[in-house]
Structures are given as C-alpha cells and as structure tokens.
Amino acid sequence: MRLTILGGGGFRLPLVYGALLGDHAEGRITQVTLHDLDAGRLAAIARVLADQAKGVPDAPRVTVTTDLDEALRGADFVFSAIRVGGLEGRAADERIALAEGVLGQETVGAGGIAYGLRTVPVAVDIARRVARLAPDAWVINFTNPAGLVTEAMARHLGDRVIGICDSPVGLGRRVARALGADPDTAWIDYAGLNHLGWLRGLRVEGRDELPRLLADPELLGSFEEGKLFGPDWLRSLGAIPNEYLHYYYFNREAVRAYQEAKQTRGAFLHEQQARFYAEMERPDAPALATWDRTRAEREATYMAHNREAAGAGERDARDLESGGYEQVALALMRAIAHNRRTTLILNVRNRMTLSVLDEEAVVEVPCFVDANGAHPVSVSPLPPHAAGLVCAVKAVEREVLAAADSGSRATAVKAFALHPLVDSVTVARRLVDGYTSVHPALAYLR
Numbered sequence: 001m002r003l004t005i006l007g008g009g010g011f012r013l014p015l016v017y018g019a020l021l022g023d024h025a026e027g028r029i030t031q032v033t034l035h036d037l038d039a040g041r042l043a044a045i046a047r048v049l050a051d052q053a054k055g056v057p058d059a060p061r062v063t064v065t066t067d068l069d070e071a072l073r074g075a076d077f078v079f080s081a082i083r084v085g086g087l088e089g090r091a092a093d094e095r096i097a098l099a100e101g102v103l104g105q106e107t108v109g110a111g112g113i114a115y116g117l118r119t120v121p122v123a124v125d126i127a128r129r130v131a132r133l134a135p136d137a138w139v140i141n142f143t144n145p146a147g148l149v150t151e152a153m154a155r156h157l158g159d160r161v162i163g164i165c166d167s168p169v170g171l172g173r174r175v176a177r178a179l180g181a182d183p184d185t186a187w188i189d190y191a192g193l194n195h196l197g198w199l200r201g202l203r204v205e206g207r208d209e210l211p212r213l214l215a216d217p218e219l220l221g222s223f224e225e226g227k228l229f230g231p232d233w234l235r236s237l238g239a240i241p242n243e244y245l246h247y248y249y250f251n252r253e254a255v256r257a258y259q260e261a262k263q264t265r266g267a268f269l270h271e272q273q274a275r276f277y278a279e280m281e282r283p284d285a286p287a288l289a290t291w292d293r294t295r296a297e298r299e300a301t302y303m304a305h306n307r308e309a310a311g312a313g314e315r316d317a318r319d320l321e322s323g324g325y326e327q328v329a330l331a332l333m334r335a336i337a338h339n340r341r342t343t344l345i346l347n348v349r350n351r352m353t354l355s356v357l358d359e360e361a362v363v364e365v366p367c368f369v370d371a372n373g374a375h376p377v378s379v380s381p382l383p384p385h386a387a388g389l390v391c392a393v394k395a396v397e398r399e400v401l402a403a404a405d406s407g408s409r410a411t412a413v414k415a416f417a418l419h420p421l422v423d424s425v426t427v428a429r430r431l432v433d434g435y436t437s438v439h440p441a442l443a444y445l446r
C-alpha cells in the first residue's frame with residue numbers, strides 16, 4: 001500500500017509516521033512518498049523519520065519528491081496537509097484581523113476566511129490532479145480550514161475525499177473520562193461543522209450519561225471544556241461545545257487576549273519552526289530529539305491565550321500529547337483498506353444528516369467507515385442556536401468557494417462581512433484590502 005503525503009516537509013509528519021510504524025498488520029502502508037515544495041524541509045523531516053525507523057524491521061520505506069504529479073501517480077491514499085503561505089501567512093492572517101479588532105485565528109472568523117481564500121484554489125488543483133492521475137485513491141484532508149477545504153475538493157472527488165480533525169475525538173475522550181466511561185465503546189452524539197460542533201450526548205449501554213455530567217458542577221469543572229467555558233454555561237447549553245467555540249462564546253475575551261499577547265500563535269510557531277528547520281541543517285543535530293523537544297513546547301502552548309482569558313490554568317497533562325489526529329488517519333485508512341467497519345467523527349458530505357443544510361454541504365458527524373468509504377450516521381437534530389451558527393458559517397464558506405471560483409473581490413468582501421464574528425461591512429472591506437496587499441496567493445481576487 002502506498003501513501004502519498006502532500007505537505008510532507010511539515011512539522012507534524014513524524015506523528016503520522018510514528019502511527020504507521022506501530023501498524024504491523026497485513027495490508028499496512030509499506031511505502032510513503034513525501035511531497036513538498038521545499039526540498040530543505042523535506043530533507044529535515046526525512047531525517048527525523050529515519051531516526052524513528054531505526055530498529056523497526058518492517059518500517060515503511062520513505063521517498064521524497066518536489067514533483068506533485070510524480071507523487072500522486074500510483075498512490076492508494078493521499079494525505080493532504082499543506083499550508084499555503086506558510087506560518088508567515090498564518091501570522092499575517094492573525095495580525096491583520098486583530099488590528100481591525102476582530103478575531104485573528106487560523107480557522108475561525110476573519111483569519112480562517114483569509115486562509116480559506118488562499119488555500120481553496122490550491123486544494124482544487126490538487127483534487128483535479130488526483131482525479132486524473134490517481135482516480136482510485138482515497139484522499140484524507142488535514143489541510144485547514146478542514147471542512148471548507150474538504151468541501152472544495154469534494155466538488156471534484158466526491159466521497160473519495162474525507163476530512164479529518166482530532167478535536168471531536170479529543171472532546172469525546174475527555175467527556176468519557178470525566179464520566180468514567182470507556183471512550184472506545186461509548187456512542188458519541190456529536191455534530192456540526194469542523195471546529196464548530198457540539199457533543200449532545202454520550203451513550204453507554206443505551207443510556208445517555210451526559211445529563212449526569214451536566215448535573216454535577218464538580219465533574220463539569222474537571223476537564224478542559226469545563227474550565228474553558230465554565231460549568232454554568234455548559235449547563236445552559238445542555239451540550240459540550242468543541243473548544244473552538246470559545247472564540248464565539250467568549251469572543252471579546254479571546255480577541256483581547258490575542259491582542260495583548262506578546263505574539264500571536266502563528267508568529268510564535270513561525271519563529272519556533274524556523275528555528276527547528278535551521279537546527280536541522282546542522283548534519284550532527286540529533287533529528288528525533290530536536291523534533292520531540294520542539295513538539296512538546298508546541299503542544300504545551302496550544303490555545304494558551306484562551307485558557308489564560310478563561311482562567312482555566314494549565315492544560316491537563318493527558319491532553320498535552322497531540323489529540324491524536326494521526327490515530328484518526330490510521331484508523332480511517334485501516335477501515336477502508338481492510339473493510340474493517342469502525343465509527344469515526346469525520347468531515348463528509350451531509351446527505352440527509354443535518355436537515356438545516358443541503359446534501360452537498362460538508363459537515364462533521366459520526367460516520368461508519370468501511371471499504372466503501374465514510375457513511376454519515378443519523379444524529380439528533382441541532383438545537384436552534386447551533387443550527388443558526390452552522391447555517392451562518394456554512395453560508396460564509398459558500399461565499400469563499402464562490403470567490404475562489406470567480407476571483408471576485410466583491411464576493412470575498414461578502415464572505416468576511418457575513419461572518420458572525422465580523423461586525424461591519426466597512427471592516428470586511430478593509431480586511432480584503434489588508435489581506436490582498438500582503439498575500440501573493442490572493443492576487444487572483446479582482
């Protein structure tokens with residue numbers, strides 16, 4: 001089995017390779033092709049992977065290339081984990097929004113729209129090439145904003161593209177742990193869009209255990225989302241929101257914390273990652289140890305400003321290990337490759353799952369996965385407050401897709417202006433001016 005990873009020089013690659021190294025079953029991935037535009041980053045990551053493979057006799061063989069078509073030909077699975085404009089672009093997305101007094105974040109609000117406008121044309125080009133060069137391949141999209149990018153690719157690849165995120169699994173695991181339930185056997189009723197979803201139930205042996213959690217302030221305050229949102233708000237909602245909803249429910253506090261921070265997340269990561277890749281240019285640098293130290297620092301600071309704004313304190317040590325998106329990816333590939341039926345929360349086309357959205361809308365919901373792909377499962381309907389947000393944000397995503405298609409600047413302005421976290425059309429216009437003046441990848445907007 002051959003897996004091609006786009007964005008193969010990316011920092012999180014060793015997580016994926018580490019998961020593959022633990023898979024010894026028949027039909028596992030035996031060959032990994034890394035593609036990246038930057039040969040230096042590819043070489044750095046290839047060194048980390050070589051360290052990881054030491055002493056593992058059946059380690060998947062790794063090759064690298066900067067030729068996209070070559071990377072795609074013959075692939076059984078394609079992971080897309082690209083970052084158009086790099087971390088420098090992410091930092092600019094944040095900075096320009098925060099200067100206008102609105103949220104600057106990778107996937108939410110103005111920052112997410114800017115990132116989407118840059119990424120969709122590139123993702124569409126990849127999807128077209130996959131359709132031509134590897135029509136039987138399954139595409140697993142990690143590229144953020146993951147829901148929007150998956151929908152853009154699905155227009156060319158249909159159900160052959162599946163979007164993944166680790167935040168719903170992480171949330172499910174934390175809620176299960178708080179309830180003393182087994183996260184692997186509990187049924188998690190979660191639905192929404194990527195980074196905009198709610199856990200509305202957790203069933204153990206047919207009984208919903210969530211009411212027990214909502215009734216217990218101490219239990220509610222014991223895990224990440226309880227600390228971030230506060231027990232009272234979770235009780236009012238009657239559900240546990242994805243942590244990214246902190247940007248909506250506590251928008252002022254989040255914006256202020258981000259404005260006052262010494263550095264935005266993107267600026268911090270830009271500096272940190274640049275240091276890592278520079279260190280890796282020294283031939284004597286211990287590749288795996290250098291990577292691991294950088295990873296630990298990156299994870300320890302994840303959403304630090306939100307936690308600070310909420311007075312939530314340190315993140316639970318059990319959450320410092322990455323939420324496990326590589327495990328989601330591996331579980332998804334195995335279920336498809338071996339027809340081993342499993343349930344995962346994934347980004348797929350809606351069909352009839354959420355009645356407030358049309359069939360083509362990519363949503364994030366529990367899915368049965370088998371050799372035929374991911375099949376969304378019916379979930380409880382969204383309550384009106386959640387349906388309202390989901391519909392508003394999906395409408396924005398559709399404007400982003402339309403702007404990427406037509407190159408219309410007016411449509412891009414509409415996308416920003418309609419977002420619930422952008423409070424003025426004037427601001428939306430200035431955001432488009434600001435973003436187009438710094439991002440070469442937005443030159444297509446006229």
Ligand code: G6P
Nearest residue numbers: 144165166167265298302303323
């Ligand atoms: C979570 C999100 C991902 C995001 C990741 C890393 O896992 O679900 O979408 O890419 O965090 O965030 P960071 O700020 O460390 O890049």
Ligand code: MN
Nearest residue numbers: 146165166167
């Ligand atoms: Mn995510």
